[in-house]
Amino acid sequence: MKLSRHSDYALRAMIQLATSGDELVSIRHIAQTYGISHNHLMKIAQGLGRAGFIEPVRGRHGGLRLARPASEISLGALVRHTEGEDSLVDCTGCLIAPACGLPDVLAEAMQAFLAVLDGYRLSDIANRSHMLRALFDIPTSAGPSQNAADPVQCPAD
Amino acid sequence: MKLSRHSDYALRAMIQLATSGDELVSIRHIAQTYGISHNHLMKIAQGLGRAGFIEPVRGRHGGLRLARPASEISLGALVRHTEGEDSLVDCTGCLIAPACGLPDVLAEAMQAFLAVLDGYRLSDIANRSHMLRALFDIPTSAGPSQNAADPVQCPAD
DNA sequence: ACATTAGATGTATTCCATTTGAATGTATAG
DNA sequence: CTATACATTCAAATGGAATACATCTAATGT
Ligand code: SF4
Ligand code: SF4
Secondary structure: OOOOHHHHHHHHHHHHHHHOOOOOEOHHHHHHHHOOOHHHHHHHHHHHHHOOOEEEEOOOOOEEEEOOOHHHOEHHHHHHHHHOOOOOOOOOOOOOHHHOOHHHHHHHHHHHHHHHHHOOEHHHHOOOOHHHHHHHOOOOOOOOOOOOOOOOOOOOO | OOOOHHHHHHHHHHHHHHHOOOOOEOHHHHHHHHOOOHHHHHHHHHHHHHOOOEEEEOOOOOEEEEOOOHHHOEHHHHHHHHHOOOOOOOOOOOOOHHHOOHHHHHHHHHHHHHHHHHOOEHHHHOOOOHHHHHHHOOOOOOOOOOOOOOOOOOOOO
16 A cells, blocks of 8 residues: 555656746756656656646756646645556456455545545645755755755866 | 555455354465465465454364454454555655655545545445355355355365 | 757666465364 | 464565666757
8 A cells, every 4th residue: 555656756746846936847857856767757747748737848948847836736636647546456356246345445445535635735745945945956036056065067077 | 556465365354254254264265265375365364363353273174263243343454454554655765855745645645544444344345145155155054055066075086 | 950958759678566386384173 | 193274484476667778759059
């Protein structure tokens, strides 16, 4: 009973996009932020784009941005998309399938689970707080970060 | 977001035990009923025994039976045991872990999920109905089943 | 035009957890 | 004592997720 990494990566990307406001953020940048697979995240971004959660911009200086304000994106819808809405059990071949009451109960429990998530929006977990902005190293508005630990694009690279 | 087969197998065993009343049912028999791995089910039975859901009886003519009436066994407790109560996501190494609000939301959703299961007992999904008893081929009280499709322990085996 | 960047898509490989299998020990009824 | 059935441990196999690789399309600056 775990959320797939696929789902969490999607959430991570959405959080970063929400915190970045209207700025375009490249998939490569997000992948580097979390230290996760660039290719994997790319496929996740495809899915998010097709589902209408994000708006991809191609070409040089392209990137991703939220398709709607974070306050209008439901966590339930996101998880429904990334996890799929299929049943929690696969009863094919089970002897007692015709008489088993378990699938109904599990479906009800799953609905309750998603109902809670439906009560939250992306903006609830990704407010554009200083803390998140600092973690993402997003300049607030007074120029780039002066963080000493910042690699700062070594020119001799 | 699927229930592990481990959990479903545990539920299957519990359903069969509930339907079998006070009779001892061997692990081998349950495994054959569902056509699943004997070894795997044995480990699941160990866990159920240690958790106090079932009462194992060793030795010749041994087997398993419910430790308590099916009406006193909560599905929530069962799933909590088989799935473990650990978090849905592993945040170790995630950059934004200190500022992320997602784990709290997921925990709340999980609680709602389990709350629904807590509202059901084993007896709710495994009533000793004729249908289940027939599927398990349990004699009602008037001698063994005369089902033509029954293999009936070929003596020449 | 052309090169460069960045997303889109498909395939293949690697990785890991779950599941299964096998072997051995322990307990009990007969 | 022996046959049966649960207990425990370890090794192998399976399957799905995650990653890597390759190629294409689209936008943009030069
Ligand atoms: S036991 Fe009930 S839920 Fe589990 S597989 Fe068989 S039918 Fe489906
Ligand atoms: S994003 Fe939030 S939930 Fe997902 S791993 Fe990072 S901290 Fe944990």
